[in-house]
Amino acid sequence: MTSTEIYLLLAILGALVVTGGVVVYARRRALPPGKTPPELPATEAPPSDRALAPGAPGRRAEAPVRPLTPEELARAAEQERYVAGLARTRGGFVAKLARLFRGRPRVSAELRDEVESVLFTADIGAKAAQKLLDQVTDLLDKSDVADADKVWAVIRTAARQILTVPAAPLDYSPNPPPYVLLMIGVNGVGKTTTLGKLAAFHKAAGRRVLLVAGDTFRAAAGEQLEIWARRVGCEIHLGKEGADPSSVIHDGIFRGAREGFDVVLCDTAGRLHTKKELMDELQKIRRSCAKALARARGVGEAEVRGPHDTFLVLDATIGQNALAQAVLFKETMDFTGLVLTKLDGTAKGGVVLGVCDELRVPVRFIGIGEKIDDLRPFDADAFVEAMFGDPDDAKA
Numbered sequence: 359m360t361s362t363e364i365y366l367l368l369a370i371l372g373a374l375v376v377t378g379g380v381v382v383y384a385r386r387r388a389l390p391p392g393k394t395p396p397e398l399p400a401t402e403a404p405p406s407d408r409a410l411a412p413g414a415p416g417r418r419a420e421a422p423v424r425p426l427t428p429e430e431l432a433r434a435a436e437q438e439r440y441v442a443g444l445a446r447t448r449g450g451f452v453a454k455l456a457r458l459f460r461g462r463p464r465v466s467a468e469l470r471d472e473v474e475s476v477l478f479t480a481d482i483g484a485k486a487a488q489k490l491l492d493q494v495t496d497l498l499d500k501s502d503v504a505d506a507d508k509v510w511a512v513i514r515t516a517a518r519q520i521l522t523v524p525a526a527p528l529d530y531s532p533n534p535p536p537y538v539l540l541m542i543g544v545n546g547v548g549k550t551t552t553l554g555k556l557a558a559f560h561k562a563a564g565r566r567v568l569l570v571a572g573d574t575f576r577a578a579a580g581e582q583l584e585i586w587a588r589r590v591g592c593e594i595h596l597g598k599e600g601a602d603p604s605s606v607i608h609d610g611i612f613r614g615a616r617e618g619f620d621v622v623l624c625d626t627a628g629r630l631h632t633k634k635e636l637m638d639e640l641q642k643i644r645r646s647c648a649k650a651l652a653r654a655r656g657v658g659e660a661e662v663r664g665p666h667d668t669f670l671v672l673d674a675t676i677g678q679n680a681l682a683q684a685v686l687f688k689e690t691m692d693f694t695g696l697v698l699t700k701l702d703g704t705a706k707g708g709v710v711l712g713v714c715d716e717l718r719v720p721v722r723f724i725g726i727g728e729k730i731d732d733l734r735p736f737d738a739d740a741f742v743e744a745m746f747g748d749p750d751d752a753k754a
């Protein structure tokens with residue numbers, strides 16, 4: 359080896375040593391103080407030398423994406439369906455409120471007037487509107503400016519308080535069975551449809567269901583319920599057209615008890631709360647429920663209260679008129695729960711707040727479409743979340 363070759367070799371070796379030192383220094387600098395880079399396994403080449411196929415051993419870790427379980431997927435789809443079903447309702451006064459807050463990180467007391475105008479022109483009833491406004495005013499009174507998020511949170515909390523009506527959970531397993539439900543309301547509000555959906559709900563929970571066609575006034579009503587019974591795969595008790603609804607319902611409940619059904623769901627003809635004779639007929643129907651249960655149990659009528667539940671069905675699309683209807687029904691007929699239907703088709707769904715506030719009767723179910731699975735048990739928290747989730751998401 360010539361001296362030139364020796365110098366050249368030494369120069370290359372020197373350069374390699376310097377480059378290695380710089381690389382190690384740079385790597386140490388990149389780590390938090392006190393940390394040393396992890397040692398590579400002696401037997402393995404550095405990752406860069408390996409195939410980059412996903413999952414190859416030693417491949418630089420990507421954030422692992424865990425596939426959702428079927429239950430999680432079902433829950434997400436259900437949540438999406440629920441929120442979509444309430445989109446129009448959310449597009450009502452909630453969207454108007456959200457528009458007031460949009461783009462205003464801080465809001466002043468002047469906003470109070472605008473909030474007042476939205477609340478009092480919404481279909482939530484004057485009392486509920488006042489309660490929400492009081493909360494906003496309280497907050498704004500505390501300082502000249504308030505955080506828009508805080509105002510929104512105050513409205514959400516007040517709405518949740520109004521919607522949370524204390525009530526025992528529904529008991530579908532009375533001893534002795536069956537659980538008897540009477541559905542009442544004005545014409546066309548969705549009584550029969552809701553009964554069909556409820557029959558499906560109980561069937562899915564493993565209960566034996568009997569539908570009772572207590573609307574003997576309208577020939578098509580029995581047929582409509584029969585279609586639901588076939589769709590759900592449950593039995594139906596039909597009376598003769600024009601028969602006394604009390605006697606049809608009595609016989610249906612008695613049959614339900616004798617034949618070991620778990621749940622008996624009774625339809626009634628639609629009626630206006632202003633028609634006295636029709637409201638009297640409802641009282642008679644209720645007494646016949648008690649009579650049938652007493653007879654089936656072999657006890658005196660005084661020992662039986664009547665149907666376990668009576669639900670008043672309200673059509674949310676008529677907004678405040680639904681609230682007026684409910685108030686007038688309550689004057690003549692007790693009901694234990696409310697069903698708000700057609701929330702999918704209206705911007706007036708805020709009436710749920712009004713009925714909860716005014717009547718303090720729990721909303722038990724809401725209808726969010728015409729299909730068999732478009733009925734949801736009412737949950738104040740879930741409803742508030744779907745309605746008031748985030749002002750920026752509210753439908754413009």
Ligand SMILES: Nc1nc2c(ncn2[C@@H]2O[C@H](COP(=O)(O)OP(=O)(O)OP(=O)(O)O)[C@@H](O)[C@H]2O)c(=O)[nH]1
Binds near residue numbers: 544545547552701703
């Ligand atoms: N979009 C929508 N439509 C509904 C809902 N519930 C019921 N409907 C529709 O409302 C209409 C009336 O429903 P019915 O079940 O016949 O009402 P009803 O109270 O039994 O009527 P009467 O027997 O005349 O008193 C039907 O077209 C239903 O499909 C709902 O939650 N959403």
